[in-house]
Amino acid sequence: MKKIIISVLLLGLIGGASAYYYAFVYMKNRKFDMVNAEAASVDASVLVKAYQENETSANASYLDKVLLISGTVSATDQTQMGERTLTLSSEDPFSGVMVTLDSAEAAAVNVNDQVKVKGFCKGYLSDVVVTNAIIVK
Amino acid sequence: MKQQMTKIAAVVILLVCAQYSQAQKVYATKTGQIAFNASSPIEKIAAINNQTDSKFVGENGQVIFAVLIKGFKFENQLMEDHFNENYMESTKFPKADFKGYITNIKDVNFSKDGSYPVTLDGNLTLHGVTNKVTATGTMKVAGGAPEMEGTFKIKLKDYKVEGLYIGEKIAPEVAITVKCKYQ
Incomplete structure (x- = not known):
């Protein structure tokens, strides 16, 4: 039971950190690739x-x-x-x-x-x- | 003596004409700047648009500002996407504009460099909703080229802009700053 709780907490932590990284680090620094974009x-x-x-x-x-x-x-x-x-x-x-x-x-x-x-x-x-x-x- | 009088009269007429044509002039820019700030203590939410189309008439102060909602640039692309899709519905309402008058345009001397306080009165259309807005600002004149600056606040609910985070991450009252250099 203890292992399950720790696993869920860890998954939650990893999910939260990933979401934060995607929203506030990756999307902030991402530069649109206009050179290779289809037009x-x-x-x-x-x-x-x-x-x-x-x-x-x-x-x-x-x-x-x-x-x-x-x-x-x-x-x-x-x-x-x-x-x-x-x-x-x-x-x-x-x-x-x-x-x-x-x-x-x-x-x-x-x-x-x-x-x-x-x-x-x-x-x-x-x-x-x-x-x-x-x-x- | 008569010749001198004629010359003086001609100079006076020229000066009056020059002053009149200055007042009649339509000042315009297609690269004006409008910024907004809806930051809350939790998050910085600010964007800028550098393709604002604006014109005003020197004689009567009639003024227009027009801006494309999708032209607002955020630091964060995800925030920009949410702004357009979830809050401003910018595909449905692609533009915002202010049409009105600089009510004290007569106080601005376009021939004299200086900084003149101005008051704008008109209708702001945003998100498909039009409301009366009064704003104060400054008209700076340098070498005959005017530059208008001002900040005013609007309530998002007055323009039926709704969304999950308004009042929490997003301030319910937004500060809009205008800075336009005219030619």
């Missing part, structure tokens, strides 16, 4: 048009998914945290794809460059917003 390919113009025509339907297809987006850089900037941003143009001069690059992404990008970026689609404001992105050669 749906889409042109920046097609993506913007999809959101402008039907945001709900576009969200069902693209929201929080990893996308590989092709387009032309119309502007470069940075967030207030210093992360680099690119805007990919679309057929609508007032709307594009606003891409925030991962802080580790070091590739040089200039206005008018044709690029492919891979990142998470976060939805649509005045632009389609893409974050955690990397440049794909």
Whole structure:
């Protein structure tokens, strides 16, 4: 009986420690592997048009998914945290794809460059917003 | 004498036009920052969004802030997943926005560097629920570029955000901090 109680306590302890490690250590330090993540390919113009025509339907297809987006850089900037941003143009001069690059992404990008970026689609404001992105050669 | 008067009049008209166009200007950013803090004594729960879309009109103070819920970044991915799936239901309600007015915009001189207290009055829509919100903050002007900062608190229950840990690990009242540099 004593052995059973000790075994149950030990299992509980190991389970609790594992859960704590998973929730507060592993998940805190885990970095999403964007390089090897599967991605749906889409042109920046097609993506913007999809959101402008039907945001709900576009969200069902693209929201929080990893996308590989092709387009032309119309502007470069940075967030207030210093992360680099690119805007990919679309057929609508007032709307594009606003891409925030991962802080580790070091590739040089200039206005008018044709690029492919891979990142998470976060939805649509005045632009389609893409974050955690990397440049794909 | 007449020529001099004409020149002076032209300069005055130009100055008035410059002042008027400054006031008419729409200031905008797509990389504004909104952070929230729902930490409790038990756990730190805070996130930041650096893709806030905001505009305001210099003349009448009309202002909008819009943010994508899935754009909030947490230190812990698991916490971010729970925030989106269990609390904010961000697939169903992907955006939050504040639409209103800076009620004392006339007190801000965009031509003069300085720090001006501002009051915002409007409607905050979050989790599909809209409530009236009044917030105070500061408009800093440097070289004609304004930067708005402010913090206000909301109660999660007012926006029908419900969940197991609200009131325990998650504070029932959330502090929202806005910091937007406009162009």
